[in-house]
Amino acid sequence: MKNTIRVLRAEKNWTQEQLASAIGVSRQTINAIEKEKFDPSLPTAFRIARLFEKPIEAIFTFEE
Amino acid sequence: MQTIDMNQTTRKQQLKNLAAWTFAWVLSTALVVFGAEFIWDGNAWITMAALAVNVLVGLGMILSNRRLLENCDELEKKIQLESMGLTLGLTLVVGIAFSMMDATNLIPFDAEIAFLVMFMGICYMLAIWFNNRRYR
Numbered sequence: 030m031k032n033t034i035r036v037l038r039a040e041k042n043w044t045q046e047q048l049a050s051a052i053g054v055s056r057q058t059i060n061a062i063e064k065e066k067f068d069p070s071l072p073t074a075f076r077i078a079r080l081f082e083k084p085i086e087a088i089f090t091f092e093e
Numbered sequence: 094m095q096t097i098d099m100n101q102t103t104r105k106q107q108l109k110n111l112a113a114w115t116f117a118w119v120l121s122t123a124l125v126v127f128g129a130e131f132i133w134d135g136n137a138w139i140t141m142a143a144l145a146v147n148v149l150v151g152l153g154m155i156l157s158n159r160r161l162l163e164n165c166d167e168l169e170k171k172i173q174l175e176s177m178g179l180t181l182g183l184t185l186v187v188g189i190a191f192s193m194m195d196a197t198n199l200i201p202f203d204a205e206i207a208f209l210v211m212f213m214g215i216c217y218m219l220a221i222w223f224n225n226r227r228y229r
Contacts, residue, residue, distance in 0.1 A: 058168040061228040070167050 031090040052076040114154040121147040176220035
């Protein structure tokens with residue numbers, strides 16, 4: 030699953046650590062999501078979308 | 094920006110608890126083995142009591158590990174699951190092969206359970222290390 034978290038995070042000037050604290054996961058998890066090595070759960074995806082004030086599909090793109 | 098506390102203090106406390114339970118379990122295991130031989134001279138009742146303590150402390154260790162896992166986030170849980178799955182599979186396959194090597198006299202010593210426990214420990218540590226690198 031592709032995502033634009035790294036870009037959105039850069040726009041807000043947040044570190045991975047800050048984003049991780051904001052959604053209640055570890056920095057390693059944020060890094061793995063950004064690198065598309067790990068797909069987040071639905072609650073985590075919704076928390077990220079809510080934090081960036083964007084619809085979930087604007088951040089995550091599903092690819093077969 | 095609001096933060097959701099991952100509760101690092103709780104995590105550290107849970108790690109300390111698990112370490113304490115594990116240490117107590119190792120001690121109680123040593124007590125059963127060496128106590129029967131060197132302290133109470135093979136008295137069956139005392140051995141059974143020591144064994145009961147060993148099992149109860151073991152259960153405490155398992156529950157402590159469960160509490161720690163419940164506090165992990167989703168990636169950490171995935172890493173643990175993959176590592177435990179690999180360890181379980183390898184232990185089953187290697188354990189049965191090791192036992193058959195003993196049964197068919199391919200090895201000149203007995204296939205002790207201690208070898209399997211050591212194998213499990215090493216396998217789990219390597220799997221955790223490898224999976225942590227994979228998702229880094």
